[in-house]
Amino acid sequence: MDVEEMVKMADGLVFATTGKHLEHLQKTVLKGTISGQTYSQIAQEHGFSESHVKNVGYELWHILSSALGEKVTKSNFKAIFKTATSNNLTASISIVCNNNQNINIFAGQEERSPADPPNPEQTPTKPQIKLGDAPEILSFYGRQNEIATLEGWIGEERCRLVELLGMSGIGKTALAIRLIEQIKAHFDYVIYRSLCFSPPLETTLTNLLQNFCQPPEILYQLETQLSQLLNHLRSERCLIILDDVQVLFSSGQLAGEYRPGFENYPLFFTRIAETHHNSCLLLISREKFREFTRLEKQPYPVRSFVLGSLGSAAREILREHQLSDEDSWETLINTYQGHPLWLELTATMIQQLFGGKVADFLQYETLILCESVRSQLERQFQRLTTPEQSIMIQLAHEDAPVTLQQIIKKVKLEPADVLNAMQSLAQRLMLAPNEVGNLAYFQLNAVWNQYVKKRFQC
Numbered sequence: 001m002d003v004e005e006m007v008k009m010a011d012g013l014v015f016a017t018t019g020k021h022l023e024h025l026q027k028t029v030l031k032g033t034i035s036g037q038t039y040s041q042i043a044q045e046h047g048f049s050e051s052h053v054k055n056v057g058y059e060l061w062h063i064l065s066s067a068l069g070e071k072v073t074k075s076n077f078k079a080i081f082k083t084a085t086s087n088n089l090t091a092s093i094s095i096v097c098n099n100n101q102n103i104n105i106f107a108g109q110e111e112r113s114p115a116d117p118p119n120p121e122q123t124p125t126k127p128q129i130k131l132g133d134a135p136e137i138l139s140f141y142g143r144q145n146e147i148a149t150l151e152g153w154i155g156e157e158r159c160r161l162v163e164l165l166g167m168s169g170i171g172k173t174a175l176a177i178r179l180i181e182q183i184k185a186h187f188d189y190v191i192y193r194s195l196c197f198s199p200p201l202e203t204t205l206t207n208l209l210q211n212f213c214q215p216p217e218i219l220y221q222l223e224t225q226l227s228q229l230l231n232h233l234r235s236e237r238c239l240i241i242l243d244d245v246q247v248l249f250s251s252g253q254l255a256g257e258y259r260p261g262f263e264n265y266p267l268f269f270t271r272i273a274e275t276h277h278n279s280c281l282l283l284i285s286r287e288k289f290r291e292f293t294r295l296e297k298q299p300y301p302v303r304s305f306v307l308g309s310l311g312s313a314a315r316e317i318l319r320e321h322q323l324s325d326e327d328s329w330e331t332l333i334n335t336y337q338g339h340p341l342w343l344e345l346t347a348t349m350i351q352q353l354f355g356g357k358v359a360d361f362l363q364y365e366t367l368i369l370c371e372s373v374r375s376q377l378e379r380q381f382q383r384l385t386t387p388e389q390s391i392m393i394q395l396a397h398e399d400a401p402v403t404l405q406q407i408i409k410k411v412k413l414e415p416a417d418v419l420n421a422m423q424s425l426a427q428r429l430m431l432a433p434n435e436v437g438n439l440a441y442f443q444l445n446a447v448w449n450q451y452v453k454k455r456f457q458c
């Protein structure tokens with residue numbers, strides 16, 4: 001089988017799965033892979049960024065994996081295609097292209113007669129992607145493992161309810177939008193909505209129902225709307241992403257406490273988890289949902305994912321900002337917890353005030369928080385309860401990690417209030433215990449520590 005035949009066969013498989021033929025860059029990645037090139041070589045030769053070429057590659061392997069029913073990767077693609085040909089493993093099926101030309105390809109176990117008329121329901125109308133107010137993601141780096149995990153849960157394991165959690169600016173929205181690209185072939189509908197303007201549940205359900213090709217006559221009764229939506233989730237495979245869900249929670253109360261007027265949202269989330277259907281609701285939030293703790297223990301397909309540091313992929317952000325002193329980049333990334341937004345804002349400051357020289361910026365003993373990072377932290381701090389704030393202030397006074405018992409001794413609060421506040425800070429992803437032996441130790445991360453120290457002169 002030569003290169004062109006392999007590309008033709010891959011094209012047939014991609015068309016059978018997505019209703020679209022291979023795009024130019026997808027063909028380029030295939031040809032490069034067949035001739036043994038790395039992503040970086042393909043990128044250089046054709047003038048694309050390496051991350052873009054990688055993303056195109058991952059999506060392609062994913063589609064081919066779904067088409068062939070086995071994991072296809074860059075390293076096994078050639079071998080799998082060769083085996084498929086030599087073993088005649090799979091039946092040769094006929095795909096009717098847009099131009100009515102038949103191509104014979106290898107795919108799955110099913111067979112379709114070349115004489116079968118094209119099925120109008122399989123024409124390339126799916127998936128319907130309704131991104132609404134989703135932001136456009138111009139650059140995206142790393143996160144391959146996170147995408148693979150979420151893809152496994154949502155695409156293959158068919159989880160009905162997934163929460164994607166993380167601090168403000170850690171990259172939840174960017175990840176979800178990137179995930180859509182990767183996962184859309186599994187779905188009939190992909191719908192993204194942000195709840196940033198705090199819509200009541202009835203408005204959200206009406207809005208979701210309007211996205212379907214044949215929206216039902218929308219009745220403004222919650223129960224009816226909910227069963228109309230569940231009917232759609234059963235009859236079509238849908239991925240619904242609700243972003244900024246933390247706006248449903250009260251400020252100045254422990255984490256996960258719904259604001260007045262929004263108490264019926266947990267009913268919606270629970271129904272999605274407990275009712276049988278093939279779809280998925282992905283909730284994106286800065287605070288964990290209390291009902292998940294119960295649902296995750298039940299045998300329902302429900303999962304939580306906490307998004308953390310961007311790791312070494314954050315180097316690309318520094319490169320984009322044209323910073324110099326590459327030897328110091330790792331220190332900068334670790335200091336700012338691999339947090340993409342904090343790094344973007346800090347990189348802008350380094351670019352403007354230090355001529356891009358990271359080492360010059362890092363020469364100061366204290367960690368510098370630019371005003372944009374500081375005001376972002378301030379908004380989050382203001383949402384905390386008084387006991388939570390007291391614990392943060394106490395932790396900023398500590399030079400080393402402390403145990404729960406030590407915090408209870410030092411903070412002038414009832415032990416029960418300290419425990420509830422600690423649990424709440426954990427639900428907000430602002431504090432995580434570090435287990436040493438069988439003891440849990442707590443410490444603020446360097447950025448929060450610096451913010452609280454400066455604000456309260458600790």
Ligand SMILES: Nc1ncnc2c1ncn2[C@@H]1O[C@H](COP(=O)(O)OP(=O)(O)O)[C@@H](O)[C@H]1O
Nearest residue numbers: 139140141167168169170171172173174340341
């Ligand atoms: N993987 C990534 N690669 C490059 N930039 C990223 C990445 N993730 C996030 N960012 C950038 O960081 C900023 C915050 O990301 P966003 O997704 O809005 O965070 P969140 O939704 O968690 O508040 C955005 O400017 C975004 O472009």
Ligand SMILES: [Mg+2]
Nearest residue numbers: 172173243244
């Ligand atoms: Mg967001």
